[in-house]
Amino acid sequence: MEAFETSKSPLARDSIEQAGEVMETLAWEMLRLRLSMLVVNELVKRRAFQVPIHLALGHEAVAVAVSMAMGAHDRLLLTHRNIHYNIARNADLAAEIAEYRLERDAPGGGRFGAMNLIAPENGIVYTSSILGNCLPVAVGVAKGRAVKQADAVTFAVTGDGALEEGAFYEALMMATSLRLPLIFLVENNDWSMYTRVAERRCALDLQRLAEAFAIPFRRLSGDDAEACLKGMTALRADVAEAQRPAIVEVTLATLGDREVTEEGKPPRTINYHHGGAAHISYEAGPIIEESERDPLYRLSGRLPAETWRRLVAEARAPLDGFLA
Amino acid sequence: MTFVEIINAAIRERLARADRVVCFGQNITVASCLSGLTRDLAVHAGIEAINTPNCENAMAGFGFGLMLEGVDSIFFVKQLDFLLLAADQMVNTWNMARQAGATGSFTIVPIVVDSGFEGPQSRLNNLADFCSLGDFEAYALSDANAAETIIARHLVAPGFRLLAPSQRLFRSAADQEAPEGIDGEAGIFKLASGDAATVVAFNFAWPQARSLRAVLAAAGHPADLFGVAAVNRIDWTAIAESVARTGRLILIDDSRSMNRPGERLRSALADRGIAHRALPLYRRIDRRDLSPNPDRFVLDEAAVLEWIARSEFSVTDRTIGHAHG
Ligand SMILES: Cc1ncc(C[n+]2csc(CCOP(=O)(O)OP(=O)(O)O)c2C)c(N)n1
Ligand SMILES: [Mg+2]
Numbered sequence: 279m280e281a282f283e284t285s286k287s288p289l290a291r292d293s294i295e296q297a298g299e300v301m302e303t304l305a306w307e308m309l310r311l312r313l314s315m316l317v318v319n320e321l322v323k324r325r326a327f328q329v330p331i332h333l334a335l336g337h338e339a340v341a342v343a344v345s346m347a348m349g350a351h352d353r354l355l356l357t358h359r360n361i362h363y364n365i366a367r368n369a370d371l372a373a374e375i376a377e378y379r380l381e382r383d384a385p386g387g388g389r390f391g392a393m394n395l396i397a398p399e400n401g402i403v404y405t406s407s408i409l410g411n412c413l414p415v416a417v418g419v420a421k422g423r424a425v426k427q428a429d430a431v432t433f434a435v436t437g438d439g440a441l442e443e444g445a446f447y448e449a450l451m452m453a454t455s456l457r458l459p460l461i462f463l464v465e466n467n468d469w470s471m472y473t474r475v476a477e478r479r480c481a482l483d484l485q486r487l488a489e490a491f492a493i494p495f496r497r498l499s500g501d502d503a504e505a506c507l508k509g510m511t512a513l514r515a516d517v518a519e520a521q522r523p524a525i526v527e528v529t530l531a532t533l534g535d536r537e538v539t540e541e542g543k544p545p546r547t548i549n550y551h552h553g554g555a556a557h558i559s560y561e562a563g564p565i566i567e568e569s570e571r572d573p574l575y576r577l578s579g580r581l582p583a584e585t586w587r588r589l590v591a592e593a594r595a596p597l598d599g600f601l602a
Numbered sequence: 603m604t605f606v607e608i609i610n611a612a613i614r615e616r617l618a619r620a621d622r623v624v625c626f627g628q629n630i631t632v633a634s635c636l637s638g639l640t641r642d643l644a645v646h647a648g649i650e651a652i653n654t655p656n657c658e659n660a661m662a663g664f665g666f667g668l669m670l671e672g673v674d675s676i677f678f679v680k681q682l683d684f685l686l687l688a689a690d691q692m693v694n695t696w697n698m699a700r701q702a703g704a705t706g707s708f709t710i711v712p713i714v715v716d717s718g719f720e721g722p723q724s725r726l727n728n729l730a731d732f733c734s735l736g737d738f739e740a741y742a743l744s745d746a747n748a749a750e751t752i753i754a755r756h757l758v759a760p761g762f763r764l765l766a767p768s769q770r771l772f773r774s775a776a777d778q779e780a781p782e783g784i785d786g787e788a789g790i791f792k793l794a795s796g797d798a799a800t801v802v803a804f805n806f807a808w809p810q811a812r813s814l815r816a817v818l819a820a821a822g823h824p825a826d827l828f829g830v831a832a833v834n835r836i837d838w839t840a841i842a843e844s845v846a847r848t849g850r851l852i853l854i855d856d857s858r859s860m861n862r863p864g865e866r867l868r869s870a871l872a873d874r875g876i877a878h879r880a881l882p883l884y885r886r887i888d889r890r891d892l893s894p895n896p897d898r899f900v901l902d903e904a905a906v907l908e909w910i911a912r913s914e915f916s917v918t919d920r921t922i923g924h925a926h927g
Contacts, residue, residue: 389701396702403670404702408694414660415695418667418675422706425624425650425673445690448660455655 302589304503305581307342309593311362312564312574314371317600318361318378322554327378329391332552334362335566336533337465339573340498341366343506344433344463347514348401351430353419355412356405357440358393359465367400371600410436410443413462417449420458431459431518439470442479453523454491460523461513465500467532469549488525500530501573504580531571534558560601564590606638606772608746612753613676613711614645620758622648623707624668627678628656637772639713640678662688662710666695666762669706674758679712682766683726693736696762708762714742716770716806718897725891728805728857729764730833739763741789741831744806746776748791748831768806770897789832790840796824799850799910802841803829804864805857810901814854817903823910825852833863838870846876852906853882856899860887881909 315333322331334341341362348354348367356363365374376384378392390396393407403419406412416434423430436446441464453460464484468474475481488495494516498509506528517524534550536557558566565575578586603611617623630640631651643651654661661677662685668675679685685692692710715724729740740763741756743749749767756763782792793808794815801818803811808829815827826844830836845851851871853864864882871878883906885899 394698394701398702404667404698406694406698408690411663411690411694414657414663414691415667415670416663417660418664418669419671420667421624421664422668422671422673425622425668426671445659445663448657449663451655451657452660452664456652 300507301504301581302585304342304346304507305577305586305589306593307346307366308338308503308574308577309564309589310369311338311342311365313560313593313597314365314374315361316558316560316563317371317597318375319555319558320560320601321375321378323556327392329378329380329393330552331361331378331392332359333534333550333555334359334532335550335555335558336467336531336572337362337500338366339503339506339577340463340465340500340510340528340530342503343498343510344435346507347510348433349430349514349518351423351428352401352514353416353423353430353432354400354402355416355419355432355434356395356402357409357412357435357437358407359437360395360402360405360435361392363435364395364397364400364402367402368397371597375600409440410445410449412436413445413449414452416460417453417456417458420453420460421456424458429518431461431514433461433463435463435465437470438464438466438468438475441482441484442470450487450491450493450523450525454493457522459517459521461517462523462525464525464527466527466529469532469551471551472549484525484527491523493522494524496524496526498526498528500528501570501576503573503577530573533566533572560597564593603776604638604772605746605749605774605776606767608776609743609749609753609767610638610641612750613639613757614642616753616757617643617649618645620648620674622674623758624650624652624673624675625678626652626654626661626664626675628654628680630678636678636680636713637769639711639767639772658684658687659691662691663695665708665710666691666699666704669699669704669708669762670702672705674707675709676757677708677710679710681715681724682712682729683715683724685710685712685732686726689732689735692732692738692762696736696738699762705760707758707760709757710762710764711757712764712766714766714768714806716768716897718891719894721894722892725858728833728859729766730805730857730859730861730863732764733834734861737834739789739835740833741765742805742833743767743831744771744808745791745793745829745831748808748829751791752789752831770806771809788837788840789830790836791829791831792826792840793829794825794827796826797848798823799825799852800841800844800848801825801827801852801854802864802867803827804853804855804862805833805859807854807856807899810856810899811854814852814901814903814906818907818910821907823907825850830863836863836866838867841867842871842874842876845871845878849878850910851878851880853880853884854901855882855884858885858887858891881906
């Protein structure tokens, strides 16, 4: 564990100005991630795995942005919903699937299942299925990086549900007190299992919470891949420079939800939490919804149609075999 | 020197031999430095001593995060009961850290506040309950010589463990005789020898066990005396050999736990088919100790002498209370 340093960042951070090239890299990474998750969804529907898998369809922009923004010595700590980061950081879907199949020759030896999947060689040093649990650990990881004088930022991902845990506040308190370069990344999909924020708790203004700690706050829109990449890259640079934590809240939709109508009742939404998303298919992908909720739909409109078609075909080619 | 001074010196001695350790805890470098336990930790430039905010869960997670990065650390805690706020990290994060092959050393040093007068929320006086949850090592420090050995071996070493001193003993003079045999790796210390019985002290009951052994010796019944500092992964071989020779086992445990290593010893003896008479002297667990009280764990030494003298083969379970005034 001591020796690894990551070098998976597909894009040097200073080349971000080369807009056309960046857009294509971004689109390629988004497509690869979306289609890979759609492959996994098909396999889940076929009951290929015994471990519970929390898909992150709709979360692609933030995962790709973090992966591209990460420096070679950075660290990333994750939650139960980690597939998007694991795939964004690992181009080898077969390895990912081998982990879910608990195969011994998978990179992690199939020892972690899905909800605790790590990939130290990609900077993913810790993943927890316990809400809030990874945040204090991230504080220690950030300190460990500092002790070793690594030029590193640590990213800790949490959800709108997990931040309700006391560990969120404690970790903020400790990271701020110790002035550690740690980004608290909140993926706000409005849901904690089957309750919306408004159904279960008071509103929480994270910007004001960050103000209370005197640390920066950014809000990013998870449907906008380009904005996520720019925002995350800038925030990483700021945190590295200032050597203190920051909070970033990414609002997004976890796709896979659906409307149901029962006779005599108003239509209601059944959200997606985990398992297979029955009405979503790899064939019909990569775009799941022609709406602004789907970051792939939004991104497709930003590229010439020809380029988009080519990238989709290129991204599909190595994946088709998984479902043969 | 007092017991706490011995422990502090042993910690500083071990830190002097380490390259780099992050020490952290609440108020560890200020005022009394946790009654002297954490005085002058920064013995060289590689040793950092951080006064943290009051957030035990985050502090335990912090230690595991450092461990994942291969950085050694020690978390000093003023009272064992406070670690209940860190239970998630101690159980779940440790499970992940060891599965991930983390290489660093993480030691928590919680003081066991066992004066009794601190009230109903200072009641946790053992390590067995925690260890059972998380399957990690832990050592009770209630004897100066044993504490020195345990600290030298386990304070900074790959993995996670608890080393817990008893506060009741902090100011006591650390003038116990050196153990006859030391096996710090196994966490078992042989403190005296004799053939009349095998006396085994668990948790922080070593002083009571020493006193009982002296009474037995004076009455012409010198006994083997063992102190078991570990609560986990104990190799019972030495004690089993003793019981096979003496035929009498006296178990002394002052812990307020239903999870007693002495019962594991009894199963181990049964597995090995070692015939013996057993006298478990355990603390009675009841609600009366929710009120502040002297929390004395006093053995009825005369009754033990009587038990030794009786010839019939029987197993007697007996719980010993403390004075409630
Ligand atoms: C300590 C703890 N309590 C409850 C759960 C059960 N649980 C698993 S996922 C989840 C919802 C979490 O919501 P959020 O953090 O917003 O993540 P999301 O699933 O929306 O990505 C809950 C309550 C848990 N894993 N851990
Ligand atoms: Mg959520």
